[in-house]
Amino acid sequence: MAPIPTPAAQPDDAPGAYVGLDATSAERLARERGWSTVRALPPGAIITMEYLTGRLNFEVAEETVTRCWQG
Template identity: 55%
Template sequence: MTATSPPGPADEPERYVGLETGEAERQARSRGWRILRSVPPGAMVTMEFRPGRLNFEVEADRVKRAWRG
């Protein structure tokens, strides 16, 4: 059996939608997210899953979408 990394905090990414980017990042770090990535709408991003990473799609300094990995 191989060891795997935990999938990240028991937190719902949807809770960040609508927040100002800085506030979303502050809350995410306080809830245990280790890696945060903010991208503009339509940006090309790598698809590898990284445990502990929370992704934000940001437009006009507001989180439009959030997802794990």
């Protein structure tokens, strides 16, 4: 049986720090801090809930990040 792969470490970052930033600046900062995928979503968007290591999700309303979470 093949060994179970070890997922890559996520950046040591606080998602709450992005709330209140404009979406463009928040995405740039997240990539600088090591997030491999950054996803901006409108409020109430229907999304799949699979957890992806290294992904940061932003809920963006009126070009401002209102919520942020990993995966």
